[in-house]
Amino acid sequence: MAPEVGIAEVARAAGVSVSTVSQVLSGNRPVSEATRRKVTAAIENLDYRPHPGARSLRSRRTESIALLVPDITNPFYPLVAVGMQDILMPAGYLLSVVDAGSQTGSGHLLRHVLERRFDGVALHADGLSENDRRRITDSQTRVVALGSDIEIEGSDYVESDDVGGFATVVAHLLSTGRRAIGFIAGEEVADPTKLRVRGFREAFAAAGLSVAESDIVFTSFTREGGHAGVEALYARRTDWDAIVCANDLIAIGAMESLRGRGIRIPDDVAVSGYDDIEAAALVHPSLTTVENPAREIGRTAARLLLSRLSGDNADGPTQHITLATRLVVRESTASAPETRTKGMQ
Amino acid sequence: MAPEVGIAEVARAAGVSVSTVSQVLSGNRPVSEATRRKVTAAIENLDYRPHPGARSLRSRRTESIALLVPDITNPFYPLVAVGMQDILMPAGYLLSVVDAGSQTGSGHLLRHVLERRFDGVALHADGLSENDRRRITDSQTRVVALGSDIEIEGSDYVESDDVGGFATVVAHLLSTGRRAIGFIAGEEVADPTKLRVRGFREAFAAAGLSVAESDIVFTSFTREGGHAGVEALYARRTDWDAIVCANDLIAIGAMESLRGRGIRIPDDVAVSGYDDIEAAALVHPSLTTVENPAREIGRTAARLLLSRLSGDNADGPTQHITLATRLVVRESTASAPETRTKGMQ
DNA sequence: TTGAAAGCGATACCAG
C-alpha cells in the first residue's frame, strides 16, 4: 500500500546522488559527516528500505543464512537454531530455519534451498546423496555440516563426540552390573546411528565383552521408534536388563512400551537416552542420557560460516570441530538390586 | 565455483529466446510441447537455477513465507511450522522460521523480516506496538496474525478458542470440588494471558463464584515462570487445592516447585496446563491440559496467506478464524480424596 | 569526497 520508495527518491530528498546514498548504507567508502546526516534523515523520513532482491542481484550476497533440519519438532534442532542466532543476529544476518520434514531425503528441498542463494547453509550431511554433495560443492553457497563426519568437499563440519559419548553411557551401564544390554538405534543409514553403534561396540570391547548382532535393532529417531524397538528386542529374547537408545525420544517411547509390558524401570531394566532434551528430566523415572551440546553446536557452526563469508578465512583449510559431551546420570539407570546380579548371565 | 549459468545461456542452448525460457519456467503463457521439451532439456543439462533476486526484482514476489515466533524452543511453534509446511510446500513456497528470541519485543526483528520482502508473514500480533502494526499495514507484505484478536488493519487472523478452552479446564477443576484455585499466568501484557484470564473468570462466574485478584500471579511462559509462580502464590496463602497454569511449561515448572515443597499432586493440589505439548503426557503425574491445535493453526494460517497471495481472494474482507480446543484430562487433576472437601473453605 | 552510468538476471509488455 505504501508508495514504495526507492533509492532515487532518497537521493533526491537528500540532494545527493544515488551512489552516495548507497555508500552511506554500505559504508563502503568515506562519506562526509554532513551528507551522511542528510541522507540518514531522508531515509528515516521516507521510511526507505532497500530491496533485497535488487541488492543481492548486484552484490551477490543476501545477508541471510539457512539452517536445514530433518525434523523441526525434534527439540534438538531448535536449540541449534538458537545457538546460531546467538552469533548471526549481532552480525546482521537473518537466520531461517527450514524443515525438511516429510521430504524424502533432503534432496528436493536441498535444491530449493540452494536456489534461494542463502549466503550460507548449515545442515546434516548424512542422508545426502553423492549427487547432493556435488551440488553443494558446485554451488556458490557456503555450507557447514552438522553432527557428521561425512566429507563435503571444501565444507567445514562441527559434530559432537557421538562415539565417545555413547561409549560413556554404555560403560556406565556395564559398571552397574548390567550385561544383557539391548540397543535401539535410529535409521540404519543415518550417520549418527553409525557413530553411536561404534560407541556401543567400543564400550563392550573396552570391557573385554563381545556384542551379539541381534542385540541391536534399527528403527527411527522418534517415540514410535522406541515402541517398535522394544517389540523387536523382546521378539528376540526377554531377559534384557538394560536398553540403551540412540536418542531421548526413542528412550521415552521405549519406557512407555516397557511399562506397558509390566516391566519396572530401573529395577528390571535400565534405560538410557541421548541428547538430554528438556523432556529427559521430566519423564518418570527421569532419564539417564548424554548431553549433546546443541546450542554450542549452533554457535560453532555459525562462527565457521561467518569466518568463511567475511573473507578473513574464506579459503583456509577445511575445519573439523568436535565438541565434547557429558554423561547425565538420572533415575532410569539406578543400580540393579543385589538379587539381579546373581540371577543373570 | 560453477560458471554460474543464466537464462541467456539456456535460451541459446535451446535455440529459443529468453522470453520463451521464462515462460516455460513460469507457465504464464502457452508454449508448444516441442519447445518446452527443448528448454527443459537445456535447463537440466546446464543445471540452470534462476536467480531469486533478479526474479523478485521484476515479479515482486519471492515465493517464500516467514513464520516469526517469539521462542522457537517452545514446542508449540515448531508444530505451527509443520502445519504451515503441510500447505506451503505443495504450493511451491519455502517456509522460513525466524526466532525473535532474545529480541526485546519483536520490533527490531520485525523490520528486518519485512525488509526481506517475504510474500507473507505469520506472527503473533500481541507484543506489537502501534508503530509495528502500522509498519505492517504500510508494507507490501501480507500478514496473518496468530493466536490473538489484536487487529492489524487488513490482516486476517487465526486463533484457538483460548477463552473457552481455559474456562473448560477451570470448570473441570471446580466440578471435582476444588475451590482454592490459584492461577499462574504468563506475561501480563501478552494477549494469550488476557484471554486465558478471561476464561478463568468466566468459569468462576458460570459457577456463581467470585475470583480474588490475589489468586492470579503473572510470570512468564516458561518452566522458570512456573517456579516463580508457585513462590508468589504461596507467599499469599498456603491452602491452595488447585493451581491452573497458562501453559504446559509453566505447569511443569510449578509441579517441580510443589514437589520441592513436599506437596502431593493431585492429592494435595491439582495442577493443569494448556497447549498439550508432548511433554505433558510424559511428566509424572501426567498433566491435565487443553489441546491447542497448533498444527491446524499453522495449516489455517498458511491457507489464509495463500488465498490472499493467489489473487482469488486478494481483497476480500478480513477473516477471523477461531479453532476449537479440547480438554485432556490426565492424572494431575484426579479427584480430590473424600477427606479434603470437608476441610476446605 | 562525490556523481554518472553501466550492468546484475530475470519478467512482462508490446509486437509479430
Next chain:
DNA sequence: CTGGTATCGCTTTCAA
C-alpha cells in the same frame, strides 16, 4: 505461439 526490449532497484566501476 514466439521474439525483442524496457525495466525492476540497487551496487560498483570509472571519472571527476
